[in-house]
Amino acid sequence: MKISKGAIITIIFALSILLIIVSAIKEGEPTSYxxxxxxxxxxxxxxxxxxxxxxxxxxxxxxxxxxxxxxxxxxxxxxxxxxxxxxxxxxxxxxxxxxxxx
Structure with missing residues (x-):
């Protein structure tokens, strides 16, 4: 199965966005107790x-x-x-x- 360069770039871009969102949510968590x-x-x-x-x-x-x-x-x-x-x-x-x- 051959994956095109465009699909690889799209997947990398989507993963990058996901990591940014997760990082932003984690930093915004309220302090425990x-x-x-x-x-x-x-x-x-x-x-x-x-x-x-x-x-x-x-x-x-x-x-x-x-x-x-x-x-x-x-x-x-x-x-x-x-x-x-x-x-x-x-x-x-x-x-x-x-x-x-x-």
Whole structure:
């Protein structure tokens, strides 16, 4: 079976367009867990929400979590910090929750 040059060019062009569309969609994806990003970011700063981090057993690991992830925070890698939080099945607690944060 012989394929013409025009068909090959059309296929390459269509694949290129498809890759561009997929890349644009992927870049436009919203951040996972946007509120969690915000609350953990707050914990690294002024902690006006009174954020605490607990294990499933109820152990407060806030200080150790912040210390272990300080370098990632300084690099601006909040996605990695959120992934670690989620992967560890930690529970987020807040003393000063505002209804405006819903």
């Amino acid at each position: 946007p509120k969690l990003h915000s609350y953990l970011n707050n914990a690294f700063n002024e902690n006006e929400y009174g954020v605490s981090i607990y294990t499933e057993e109820g152990e407060n690991v806030t200080d150790s979590f912040l210390e272990e992830n300080r370098e990632l925070y300084e690099k601006g890698d909040m996605d990695e910090i959120v992934d670690k939080f989620v992967d560890s099945n930690y529970i987020l607690g807040m003393k000063n929750f505002s209804p405006d944060d819903e």
